[in-house]
Amino acid sequence: MxxxxxxxxxxxxxxxxxxxxxxxxxxxxxxxxxxxxxxxxxxxxxxxxxxxxxxxxxxxxxxxxxxxxxxxxxxxxxxxxxxxxxxxxxxxxxxxxxxxxxxxxxxxxxxxxxxxxxxxxxxxxSVYKEESIKRHLEIIRDNLLYRWVTAAIESEELRNRAELLGIRLGLPGYVAGIVKLLFDQEQAEVSSRAETIAAVRTYCQRTAQSYSTEQAVFADLEGDLVLLAGLGDVDADRTGFVRFMAELQAAIRERWGLPLLVTVGEASKGEASAHRSYRTAKRMQDYYVLAPHDGPLVYEAPALPAAAEPAAPLQAELAHFCKLLSAGKKDEALAWVGEAFARLRETEGLAPSDVQNTAMAVLAAAVHHANLMRQEHEGAIGDYKHLFSQVVKPQTMQELEELVERFVDRVLFASGVSEREYSPVIRQVLREIERRYGDELSLKTLSQTFHMNPVYLGQLFHKETGETFSDYVNKYRLAQAKALLVESNLKTSDISLRVGYTDTSYFYKQFRKYYGFSPTEYRNWSKLGDG
Known part of the structure; x- marks a missing residue:
């Protein structure tokens, strides 16, 4: 107005x-x-x-x-x-x-x-023109600051453009703090994320200016918000900056209700080494998997030790895990996963890469088993590429362990289905369900594919599986939806369409009928369990 x-x-x-x-x-x-x-x-x-x-x-x-x-x-x-x-x-x-x-x-x-x-x-x-100019200058400034903190700009060019930085050059030291917003599934839309990041950025800029005039806020190429502060007294001012970042983290969490990761790099001496502070602040993000994260993760030289020896499972241990998968021993396989992560927690000098390598090794073994059992990439157990990308996202060790356990559980469930004794035609029908569960499926269309009477095919399916065709497809679709609610960033309506329900309200009704709660309730409960 x-x-x-x-x-x-x-x-x-x-x-x-x-x-x-x-x-x-x-x-x-x-x-x-x-x-x-x-x-x-x-x-x-x-x-x-x-x-x-x-x-x-x-x-x-x-x-x-x-x-x-x-x-x-x-x-x-x-x-x-x-x-x-x-x-x-x-x-x-x-x-x-x-x-x-x-x-x-x-x-x-x-x-x-x-x-x-x-x-x-x-x-x-006039407002649009002003905003356009402001945004253009912001892009130029972000690029300039990013090149500075990544040591990708010559000192002469940096000094020639100093007036655009918003922070003085020539100070005794500089320190970088990074704010990474950890969006959940309900905030997965690109437009929603961009709006939130912009609002948090504005808040950071306003708050930073009230703390010190010698600060610049910009977004790096990963969308993280970087606060670069000038230091007069390098040690004392960095201590104050850490307190400021802790207060900022608490304020953002309270105001937007978002989980976030905040890290602080080393105090670098002089403008020429500002990139060291940014680099160590980014490096500290990997330690989210190891450290408590109520406050900022702050770089200290002794805090980044190398592990004395690899903590990932040895081949002999993985071979035993694969045998458990092949035997379909779900409880023992999941117990093995729990023991592998328990050993990690007891490892001295543990590095983030050790945790991620362990998760990758276990998931790779489960994927190999799934391939042997001829489970489809987009069928019984979902998208492998999305799965492995989840491993390197900032999360706690407990969250990573639960991600691995859910996947192993799904692999064993799917392989258990495939190992039963079915006639050749029913095995083909089951494969079609695994491959095409997101499409419109009916006994009529499948009977045409297999050149059979639809009534007879339905009777044979019920006899061998113990379930009607429609009930089996419904349960299978809901199982895939349940996994996507936890592991994907899709909206509930998009998940409904992906697993074969064109009517979202019908999807909600079926989900509640089978599980006793709505998709939204399940997603919220799973978040609480991961927190």
Missing amino acids: YRVFLVDDEPFIMEGLAYLIDWERHGLQIVGKAADGAEALEALAGEPIDILITDIQMPHMNGLELIRSVRELQPDVKFIILSGYNDFEYVKEGVTLGIENYLLKPVNTEELIRTLTATVAKIEQ
Whole structure:
């Protein structure tokens, strides 16, 4: 809403304007009124506005004098004059002052509305142009700061463009802090993420300026928000910066309800080594899997030791795990996974790569077993590529362990189905369900594929599986949906479509029928269990 202020010494004129025009419909809001120029000027000293509508002849201060004074206070305000005097000198002076229109009383409502519409369009064009310039400068500045903290800019170029940085060069030291927002499934849309990142960035910029003028906030190529601070006293100021980042982390978590990872790099001496602070702050993100994360993860030289020896499972141990998979021993296989992660927790000098390598090795063994059992990549156990990308995302060791356990459980469930004794035609039907569960499936279409009577095929399916065809397909689709709710960033409506339900409300009804709770409730509970 653009803000309008009315000035006229005739009360009925102001009241008439207020009621004759649907201001809200035109994106406008009357924020104040005054009976003369002096009263208006006093009110506008603390009241930002966009449009001033004023009479000319008024006691104490006329409209033209008011326009001159308001322009000094608020240069971007647009002015519209309403006057009972058709005096060319008034019109000429108004034009000189840059008014939008000079309307004669009694006011023609349609003409005033046209003037207001044109004025709003001009304001919006000005705002868009200003925002466009601001965004362009922000991109240039982000690029410049990113090149600085990645040591990809020559010192001469950096100094030549110093005025764009927003932080002084030549300070004794610099320190980088990084804010990574950990979006959950409900905030997976790119547009939603971009809006949230922009809002958090603005908050960080405002908060950083209140903490110290020697700070710059920018986004790196991964979308992380980087706060680069100048240090006067390198050690003391870095300690204060760590406290500031802890307060910022708590404030963002409370304000947006988002989990986030905050890291602080080493204190680097001089502008030429600022990249060391950024690099160590990024490196600390890997330690999210190992360290408590209520506050920032702060770089300290002894905090990044190399493991004395590899902590990932040896080939002999993995071979035993594969035997458990082949034998379909679900409880023992899951217990093996738990023991592997328990050993990691007891390993001295554990590095993040050890945890990720263990998860990768176990998942690779499970994938190999799935391939041997001829489970489809997009069928019984989902998308492998998405699975492995999950491993390197910031998460706790407990969350990573649960990711591995869920996958092993799904592999064993699917292989258990495939190992049963079925006739050749039913095995083919089951493979078709695994491969095409997201499509429209019916006994009629499958019977045509296999050149069989649909009634007989349905009876044979029920005899061998113990379930009707529709019940089996429904349960299979819901099992895939359940996994996607936990492991993917898809919206519930998109998951419904992906697993074969075109009607989202029907999907919700079936999910609740089989599991006793809604998809949204299940997703929320799974988050609580991972936290």
